[in-house]
Amino acid sequence: MYPYSILALFLLVLGGCGDEGKGEEGLVREDLGKVTTDADGGVTLPVDVPEDAVSALITCGPYGYDVLATADLLVDPGGATIFDDDDPEATAMRVNVEDDFLPMLMPVSPDLDVQAGEHQLTLYVDSDSPVTVSCGAVYRVQPVEEETTVDARLVFVGVDGTVDTLNAQYAKTEAVLTAALAEIESVWARAGITLGEVLYDDFSGDTDSYTVIDDDKEFGDLLRTVETPGDRRVTFFFVQDITADDGATILGLSAGPPGAAAMGGTSKSGVVVTTAAWDEADPGGFLGRLMAHEGGHFLGLYHPTEKDGSGHDPLGDTPECSDGDGDGQVSTSECGSNGADNLMWWAASDGASDMSADQGWVMKRSAAAH
Ligand SMILES: [Zn+2]
Known part of the structure; x- marks a missing residue:
C-alpha cells in the first residue's frame, strides 16, 4: 500500500473540489513579450518579480535545435550581478546553455534567494543573425510548506512488448514500476518531498518516431507534447533507448536543469527515461x-x-569531489562519500540516494511542486 494510491482515491472521491495550492491559484504567469537579439547576439529585458514570489521561472524561446542560448548577465533590483556567464560559479545562481528553449530558475540555492522587484536579464543567443524569441515567466506565489508534494505523469511511448505489459493500463500493477515509485517515495522523503498523485497515459502521438530517441530534436519534440500550459506535475516519458552521439549509454535525460515546470508545449517540458533498468539486478x-x-x-x-570535475552545484551542503587521479573524470569509486552517494551524482550507482536539506529547499520552490 502506497500513499500515492490513497491520494488518487481521495481526489476521485472529492471529485474536483480542489486541492489547496495545486492548481493555477498558486502561480502567476506573465508574458514578457517578444525580444530580438542585436548584432552581438544579446538583448536585455526587465523581469519584475512580484512581492510574494518564492520562485521565478523565466523562459525564452523557441529558437530551434541548431541554436544555443544562455543568460549573459542577470542583475537584481539593487544592481548586484547575480549571474555572469563569464564566471558562473561566482554566485549561487546557475543558467544552462540550451538549444531551442531556455528555462532560467531563481532560486537554485538558499544562498541566493529570489528578490522581489525589477531584474535586468541579458539573454545571449549564439546565432549569426538576429533572433526573435518569446519570453515569459511563471512565478510561484504559493508559500512553501514543510512537507511538499510533487505529482507525476507516466507516459508510455511504444515500450509495451519491450518490457512485458508496460503500458498505461498494466503499469499500475507492474512489479518493477511499483517498486520504482516506492523508491522515489523513499529517496525524496529525505528532502521532505512526497510523491503525490501518479497518472498513467499511453502516448497518443507517433510512437514509432520516439521509441528510440536519437537526437536533440526528437527529445525536444517528445517533451513538447506535454499539454499547454502544463499542470503542476513532472511528466516522465518511457522510451526504449536514448542514443548518444558518442555511443555512451544514456539511461535517462531531463530537460534543464531546470525543466519548464508547469509549462506544456515546450522542448523542456518533461523527462525521458529508458526501459534499460529492467535488465538491472534491482530494477x-x-x-x-x-x-x-x-x-x-x-x-x-x-x-x-560534474562528470569532468570542473563544475559544482550552487548548494552549500552537498559534498564536492575533485579529479584526484587526473584522468579527466570524477569516478564513483574516486569520490565515495564526497558526492557519489548523493542522488544527484552524475553517474547512476546503487549508493546514490542521499539528499541534502538544500536540495529539498530548491525542489520545494518549483512551480511543479505544491
Ligand atoms: Zn544527472
Missing part, C-alpha cells in the same frame, strides 16, 4: 533512483560535481 530500485534523479534536475537540481 525497481535502480529505476526509482533514475527517475528521482531526473525529476530532481527538472525541479532545479544540478550534479554536486
Whole structure:
C-alpha cells in the first residue's frame, strides 16, 4: 500500500473540489513579450518579480535545435550581478546553455534567494543573425510548506512488448514500476518531498518516431507534447533507448536543469527515461533512483560535481569531489562519500540516494511542486 494510491482515491472521491495550492491559484504567469537579439547576439529585458514570489521561472524561446542560448548577465533590483556567464560559479545562481528553449530558475540555492522587484536579464543567443524569441515567466506565489508534494505523469511511448505489459493500463500493477515509485517515495522523503498523485497515459502521438530517441530534436519534440500550459506535475516519458552521439549509454535525460515546470508545449517540458533498468539486478530500485534523479534536475537540481570535475552545484551542503587521479573524470569509486552517494551524482550507482536539506529547499520552490 502506497500513499500515492490513497491520494488518487481521495481526489476521485472529492471529485474536483480542489486541492489547496495545486492548481493555477498558486502561480502567476506573465508574458514578457517578444525580444530580438542585436548584432552581438544579446538583448536585455526587465523581469519584475512580484512581492510574494518564492520562485521565478523565466523562459525564452523557441529558437530551434541548431541554436544555443544562455543568460549573459542577470542583475537584481539593487544592481548586484547575480549571474555572469563569464564566471558562473561566482554566485549561487546557475543558467544552462540550451538549444531551442531556455528555462532560467531563481532560486537554485538558499544562498541566493529570489528578490522581489525589477531584474535586468541579458539573454545571449549564439546565432549569426538576429533572433526573435518569446519570453515569459511563471512565478510561484504559493508559500512553501514543510512537507511538499510533487505529482507525476507516466507516459508510455511504444515500450509495451519491450518490457512485458508496460503500458498505461498494466503499469499500475507492474512489479518493477511499483517498486520504482516506492523508491522515489523513499529517496525524496529525505528532502521532505512526497510523491503525490501518479497518472498513467499511453502516448497518443507517433510512437514509432520516439521509441528510440536519437537526437536533440526528437527529445525536444517528445517533451513538447506535454499539454499547454502544463499542470503542476513532472511528466516522465518511457522510451526504449536514448542514443548518444558518442555511443555512451544514456539511461535517462531531463530537460534543464531546470525543466519548464508547469509549462506544456515546450522542448523542456518533461523527462525521458529508458526501459534499460529492467535488465538491472534491482530494477525497481535502480529505476526509482533514475527517475528521482531526473525529476530532481527538472525541479532545479544540478550534479554536486560534474562528470569532468570542473563544475559544482550552487548548494552549500552537498559534498564536492575533485579529479584526484587526473584522468579527466570524477569516478564513483574516486569520490565515495564526497558526492557519489548523493542522488544527484552524475553517474547512476546503487549508493546514490542521499539528499541534502538544500536540495529539498530548491525542489520545494518549483512551480511543479505544491
Ligand atoms: Zn544527472
